[in-house]
Amino acid sequence: MLISxxxxxxxxAGALLLAFGSWLVFPPAGxxxxxxxxxxxxxxxxxxxAVRDFQANRQQRGDS
Structure with missing residues (x-):
């Protein structure tokens, strides 16, 4: 749980830093x-x- x-x-944090860094270069780019x-x-x-729902439906039907 903690690792997730x-x-x-x-x-x-990486997404914010990437957007902020690009904003520093050219504000609209941020x-x-x-x-x-x-x-x-x-x-x-x-x-x-969608994958989770598909797998749950597949298990309910008994498909392998």
Whole structure:
């Protein structure tokens, strides 16, 4: 449990630092990078939930 929370926090800090660093180079780039990171996060979360639901339905039907 602790490692998953720590992994999330390190990933969040990395995303913030990446967006902030790009903002220091060119301010609009910080917003673009931040938005892209949000889109990637949303896609990966939705995909993980879909895989989890698919596997749960597969186990209920008895498929292997």
């Amino acid at each position: 929370i720590l992994t999330f926090l390190v990933g969040l 917003y673009i990078v931040g938005g892209l990171l949000c889109l990637v996060w949303s896609f990966m979360s939705a995909r993980a939930l």
